[in-house]
Amino acid sequence: MKAAYFIDGRVEVGSMPDPTPGKGQVLVRTHSCGMCASDSHFLTSGKHVIELCKKHGGPYAALDFSKAFVPGHEFVGEILDYGPGSRKPLRVGSKVTSMPLMLKDGGHAVIGYDNHCPGGFGEYMLLDENLMIEVPAELDDDIAAMTEPLAVGLEHARRGAPTKDDVALVLGCGAIGLGVIAGLKLMGIGPIVAADFHESRRLLALDAGADIVIDPKAQSAYEPLPDLGQRQVNLVYECVGLPGLLQNIIQSVAFGARIVMGGYCMEPDQFLIFAAQNKRLTVHFAGGEEPQDMALALQSICDGRVDVSKWVGARIGLNGVGKALSELSGPAAPVRTVVDPRCQ
Template sequence: MYAATLLNGEITVSELPVPTPGPMQVLVKTRLCAICASDAHFVTSAEAMVANSQKFGGAYAGIDLSQPIAMGHEFVAEVVEYGPGTQQQVPVGGRVTAIPGMVDEQGNVGIVGYYGHLPGGFAEYMVLFEPLMFAVPDEVSDELATLVEPLAVGLEHARSGNPTPEDVALVIGAGAIGLGVVAGLKKAGVQRIVVADLDPGRRELAVQMGATFGVDPRVTSPYGPQDAFDGAQVNLVYECVGRRGMLNQIIPGLGVGARIVMGGYSLEPEELMVPPAQDRRLTIHFASGEEYQDMALALASIADGSIDVRPWLGRTIGLSEVASAVAAMGDPSAPVRTLVDPSRP
């Protein structure tokens, strides 16, 4: 099979063997896969990510960077063949998406699209872990199905802050995860949502997702009393940028009892001045990836139209364009998600 693979910091098109499904695994043929900012992060920082996992524990610890890796973890695919011990609830030919986790019969944990032996959606075929697989209903197009996983991450982050309708929420960063947080807050009944982002186009997208308004933090502080909310101050903050120093920027602007959810992913150490956080009696929660309930909610919300992620979609490309499209992920003018069809060269 053909795949766009990462090796020595470069993405090229290469040929890989079609994987064989083991116990509880399913061989699927990729229909489409979205490019995530995490893919761009991995291209530039794979060695540091693996080293950190090996030092502190984490899902990247077992990655062998000397082997080509077919990335891509936001996908829709069709079932080709079931491995032993599977329930086979989705018929062969049926469409699926999945949490990109894998557990083999020895109990080893891996991530589809990050381990060399677990090719992701930038390859023509993948193996998925059946217990983490979801059938895609007919009313959800292939394009929208690729957005289930990134939306699920945003929904997980949103619920991690225990939002209530009384909260005044601030989302910092209007990438896919920040936009998903906005959608999750709206689902939780939060009506007062501010989004801070440097790019006007991304701020507009956030308003489309349900934010009350967006601000450029270089011009307007998003932390103080908000005239639009009768002077109410932000009390629930979601950091979805992942840059060193963000936490210490957030803390001084908040009042007593505020909550902070750290969803951004930074490999740089963060120095924290503890007394200002103590004085304000802040709660800081470190969010992570989606759980089963988040994937189920994301898929159901896209299917019934209660969350509209169509504005996230950009163009669909073939394997030969993956390298340039991944490199362009850091440009705020780029679409939230570019899609890859691995059957196209």
């Protein structure tokens, strides 16, 4: 198959072996795959991530960075075949997406970050038949590929156990922050405050359902807010992933606040426990999506409760992957660039 793959910190485009499904596995032709910031981070810092997983535990410990692997974990595709002895829950030709996991050997591999489980930057993928979910045939492929990043935001939103008495603050309005806003709206939580340095992302936050947007350079999101009758935020979702942010939140929030750490920070960080204790703060650490989040994400996209159409920017073929990864960050970058591996 043709694929854009990573090897030793480089992006190459070429031929890779066609994957062969085993029992319980599904061979899928990829239609569209979102490009995530974690793909860019892994390209430049993959060795560091692997070492962290080996030392502290994590899903990437077995990945050999010196050997080719095909990234891409936000995908939609078409079922071509099943491995022998599979249950075959959906008909061949069905359009599907999935959590990017393959269950095996009592554990799991992360699709797109495993040398033997190619992701959506390749023409073909293997999925776990027990984790895939059917996508309506009429749903646009690029929109369907937003199911997984939206599901991550939905998981983060519920991790904070929000109530109708909360005033939530979302820090960072990329795909995950926008997903958190969408998740809070689906649960009937409000008001929602969103903060981002870039005006374009603040506008997207308003579209997603935020009630107030704040430029952190111009205003503190933690002070009593006149537009909310001087109420203060008490539930903070950190969706950035930079060292120092947790301590900044701790010293800024009011007594009794709750904090959800959703941004991936792969550097050592420090915070003053004394300050958090004195304020009686609660900190939750959010992770990836679970099956219930994938189901809700796809359902809410299909029924129109969540509009992810403005997330999708450029659409590229395999030869554009390297350049697009290098331009992934910054205020001008779309929330998601999508890759169609059927195109060169």
